[in-house]
Amino acid sequence: MSVDLEKILRPIPAEMAPYEPKYMLLASGEAAVVRAVDRDEIPDLLKHVEPLLHVERDYYDVVAARVYAELLSHYQYRFQDQYVLAVQVDGELAAIVNGRQVTPNLGLSLHTLALRRGLRIGAHAFAAKMEYHFDQLGHDEVLIVAESPIGFRRWMIEYKLEKRFETPHELGGVPSWALTRELFDAARSSLVVGRRPVPPEILEKAKEAILPPSDPPTPALDPLSATRSKYDPTATALMVERWAMEGGMQDA
Amino acid sequence: MRDVYVAGIGITTFTRLEFALSEIASYASMMALKDAGITEVDQVYVANMGAPRVNHQTALASAVVDSLSLTPAGAAAIENGPASGGSAIKAGFQAVASGMDDVVLVVGVERMREVNGLEATDFIATLTHPIAEYIYGVTLPAHAAMFTRLYMDKYGVTERHLAMVGVKNQNAALNNEWAHLQQEISLEGILDSPEAMTNNPYVAEPLRFFDACPVSDGGAAIILVSEEKAKELGRPMIKISGVGQATDTHAVHEREEPTDLLAVRKAAADAFEMAGLTPDDVDVAELHDAFTILEIAESEEVGFFPKGEGHLALERGDTALGGKIPINVGGGLKGRGHPVGATGVAQAWEIVTQLRGDGGDRQVEDASVGFTCNFGGFGNNVVCLTFEKEA
Amino acid sequence: MAREIYAYKCRLCDTMHYPFRMVCKNCKQNDFFEFDTVPLPRDGKLLTFTRVYNLPPQYEVPTLGLGIVELENGMRMLGQLDIDEPKAGMAVKGSVEVVREETYDDFYGMVFRSA
Ligand SMILES: CC(C)(COP(=O)(O)OP(=O)(O)OC[C@H]1O[C@@H](n2cnc3c(N)ncnc32)[C@H](O)[C@@H]1OP(=O)(O)O)[C@@H](O)C(=O)NCCC(=O)NCCS
Ligand SMILES: [Zn+2]
Numbered sequence: 001m002s003v004d005l006e007k008i009l010r011p012i013p014a015e016m017a018p019y020e021p022k023y024m025l026l027a028s029g030e031a032a033v034v035r036a037v038d039r040d041e042i043p044d045l046l047k048h049v050e051p052l053l054h055v056e057r058d059y060y061d062v063v064a065a066r067v068y069a070e071l072l073s074h075y076q077y078r079f080q081d082q083y084v085l086a087v088q089v090d091g092e093l094a095a096i097v098n099g100r101q102v103t104p105n106l107g108l109s110l111h112t113l114a115l116r117r118g119l120r121i122g123a124h125a126f127a128a129k130m131e132y133h134f135d136q137l138g139h140d141e142v143l144i145v146a147e148s149p150i151g152f153r154r155w156m157i158e159y160k161l162e163k164r165f166e167t168p169h170e171l172g173g174v175p176s177w178a179l180t181r182e183l184f185d186a187a188r189s190s191l192v193v194g195r196r197p198v199p200p201e202i203l204e205k206a207k208e209a210i211l212p213p214s215d216p217p218t219p220a221l222d223p224l225s226a227t228r229s230k231y232d233p234t235a236t237a238l239m240v241e242r243w244a245m246e247g248g249m250q251d252a
Numbered sequence: 253m254r255d256v257y258v259a260g261i262g263i264t265t266f267t268r269l270e271f272a273l274s275e276i277a278s279y280a281s282m283m284a285l286k287d288a289g290i291t292e293v294d295q296v297y298v299a300n301m302g303a304p305r306v307n308h309q310t311a312l313a314s315a316v317v318d319s320l321s322l323t324p325a326g327a328a329a330i331e332n333g334p335a336s337g338g339s340a341i342k343a344g345f346q347a348v349a350s351g352m353d354d355v356v357l358v359v360g361v362e363r364m365r366e367v368n369g370l371e372a373t374d375f376i377a378t379l380t381h382p383i384a385e386y387i388y389g390v391t392l393p394a395h396a397a398m399f400t401r402l403y404m405d406k407y408g409v410t411e412r413h414l415a416m417v418g419v420k421n422q423n424a425a426l427n428n429e430w431a432h433l434q435q436e437i438s439l440e441g442i443l444d445s446p447e448a449m450t451n452n453p454y455v456a457e458p459l460r461f462f463d464a465c466p467v468s469d470g471g472a473a474i475i476l477v478s479e480e481k482a483k484e485l486g487r488p489m490i491k492i493s494g495v496g497q498a499t500d501t502h503a504v505h506e507r508e509e510p511t512d513l514l515a516v517r518k519a520a521a522d523a524f525e526m527a528g529l530t531p532d533d534v535d536v537a538e539l540h541d542a543f544t545i546l547e548i549a550e551s552e553e554v555g556f557f558p559k560g561e562g563h564l565a566l567e568r569g570d571t572a573l574g575g576k577i578p579i580n581v582g583g584g585l586k587g588r589g590h591p592v593g594a595t596g597v598a599q600a601w602e603i604v605t606q607l608r609g610d611g612g613d614r615q616v617e618d619a620s621v622g623f624t625c626n627f628g629g630f631g632n633n634v635v636c637l638t639f640e641k642e643a
Numbered sequence: 644m645a646r647e648i649y650a651y652k653c654r655l656c657d658t659m660h661y662p663f664r665m666v667c668k669n670c671k672q673n674d675f676f677e678f679d680t681v682p683l684p685r686d687g688k689l690l691t692f693t694r695v696y697n698l699p700p701q702y703e704v705p706t707l708g709l710g711i712v713e714l715e716n717g718m719r720m721l722g723q724l725d726i727d728e729p730k731a732g733m734a735v736k737g738s739v740e741v742v743r744e745e746t747y748d749d750f751y752g753m754v755f756r757s758a
Contacts, residue, residue, distance in 0.1 A: 374699035
């Protein structure tokens with residue numbers, strides 16, 4: 001019977017302590033809430049991740065594609081022990097981070113996706129998930145990879161991560177880096193912020209609805225233009241394509 | 253010498269632009285040509301710093317002049333570090349003033365987001381002294397940071413003053429649709445809240461993230477013409493009345509008084525003298541705030557305020573829109589962004605916009621005299637210009 | 644052989660220069676190679692300093708200390724700092740070490756420590 005088969009296909013979740021929400025003031029002076037996203041809120045996230053599949057800069061496309069797959073399989077019960085945190089500013093979705101518990105001592109960082117740029121929201125979100133791994137899940141170590149140079153600067157350099165190149169990471173086997181408890185404690189004072197408890201009205205506002213990001217990263221005018229400009233420095237192909245696409249010259 | 257006028261201006265958004273370098277230059281140029289109502293020029297100067305190194309392209313001017321179908325006009329690229337833009341305007345000015353050319357297109361362009369931020373930092377750092385500075389890992393933020401510390405000790409400038417410049421300029425950019433940063437920041441968020449030191453981490457102590465300009469792509473263009481041509485075109489008569497350029501030691505440590513920016517002082521004084529103006533005549537200014545401290549220091553060196561009192565003027569609000577001498581009302585490098593080769597031209601673009609009265613929400617009332625300071629190297633090559641509106 | 648960083652002394656007017664330049668700043672003599680090399684002193688006092696967090700990609704360290712030092716002969720130079728808590732005016736002592744590694748080259752420069 002299909003019901004039984006579904007039982008076999010579904011992972012058996014491990015016990016994981018719930019994430020305790022926090023909030024912080026951003027450089028703009030606005031308050032951002034970090035909170036765990038329930039399974040039934042996942043579709044609300046997916047619709048804001050999908051457009052980023054087409055943003056070919058800072059590896060938004062790669063990261064969004066992977067996050068989309070991870071969230072979807074989490075929603076459909078096809079992912080073992082994944083958690084998802086969201087950052088919201090005034091209800092608006094500003095960042096998504098996810099990860100999973102590999103063993104009760106080992107955590108694995110999946111992705112960090114910032115939907116609002118320029119306020120280090122991604123950095124705050126990443127710090128929140130590391131805090132979750134160490135302080136709430138009690139992991140000794142978290143395995144991490146970077147897809148983008150900005151990610152590399154934010155995680156590998158700012159946290160001074162250790163190399164774990166002999167350990168393949170679940171995200172395509174790329175060289176792993178590790179944040180140990182010791183490194184995390186050293187980074188705590190400078191990189192981890194947040195206040196608890198979250199004032200009820202702020203938390204309520206966040207839980208009420210995940211509002212669309214007001215200024216998400218958008219694709220360049222030309223699909224694949226970043227890649228193309230490398231082998232077509234005169235940009236002839238690019239211009240021809242744009243004119244065909246838009247039926248005329250774009251206002252600079 | 254003939255008088256020289258700005259008959260057209262154009263600019264691209266400053267941000268990450270995924271177009272070929274020559275295309276970015278062309279967009280800005282086409283807008284300027286359209287603005288002036290012309291399709292032919294005698295000479296093209298392209299200001300750019302990084303094409304050979306960052307974009308793997310040399311002889312950029314030949315690419316640009318042809319792409320714009322301006323051939324057979326003369327064309328040359330001018331590389332003079334972050335002062336490339338000002339230097340190209342000076343070259344264009346000389347061409348028209350001498351009587352050799354009647355119409356010159358000056359376009360500044362940079363595409364430095366083609367590489368990642370670390371490589372961009374290294375690319376800019378190559379302007380430092382190769383043996384006495386670069387090999388040590390010195391970057392421009394490092395130079396600015398060491399300069400800031402001296403300034404703090406000597407004149408009482410604090411991190412709050414720096415943050416105030418950052419907030420003023422980044423928020424001013426919200427009134428400039430072409431500016432890179434469109435994100436408001438607050439003193440609370442970057443200085444006073446418990447999260448501030450994480451929101452605004454050190455880049456080079458004591459300078460923080462929001463003390464520095466972002467790394468941007470972009471292009472800006474202006475058309476310089478003779479008086480006769482300007483009258484014929486019928487655009488507002490904006491005259492470049494003063495041009496000053498000066499240099500200082502390549503290695504920063506060789507300067508006798510390390511808190512002085514002598515090249516700024518001299519370039520500004522020369523520009524004012526040529527124009528027959530004084531700093532008090534200026535209604536609106538664009539200073540080179542690649543780092544917040546530079547706006548303060550330059551505002552003193554060019555003569556707006558006595559040495560060591562720039563931060564006091566800032567406190568009084570003298571440099572804000574509506575103040576005594578509004579500085580960087582379009583966001584400056586901090587808010588507009590700093591595509592290095594384009595910056596000097598973008599400053600002129602902003603001033604001409606202001607003198608034409610097209611500033612919209614950021615318009616300085618009754619602006620008729622404008623000033624720009626384009627600061628190359630760490631103050632070792634500086635171009636200052638004065639602009640005047642003629643009735 | 645001990646490595647040195649050299650100042651350049653004009654043979655005509657004795658003016659010292661660092662770094663090297665082709666023409667004397669003071670008397671503007673412009674004959675070729677009219678300078679004598681003089682090792683820079685190692686002792687000095689720290690004039691200003693910084694710690695840099697955004698480094699060029701060649702650097703494997705997360706941050707780097709840099710400073711400008713006034714040497715005991717009155718000349719100034721920039722160097723790397725190996726000092727935990729630098730203070731303006733503190734006494735420092737330099738030593739010539741590798742300050743930058745590129746694929747095929749090592750570059751030597753002055754590294755200052757507290758004296
Ligand atoms: C990596 C990531 C999470 C970092 O997010 P973050 O910490 O919030 O970073 P920010 O958005 O604050 O930093 C970049 C922005 O800061 C702003 N900025 C840069 N320099 C600035 C300055 N000097 N002053 C003010 N603002 C500045 C710019 O707006 C810049 O955006 P731009 O590149 O579009 O110009 C985010 O870039 C992201 O989601 N990237 C795509 C996915 C990814 O790479 N994930 C990580 C995989 S390991
Ligand atoms: Zn001499």
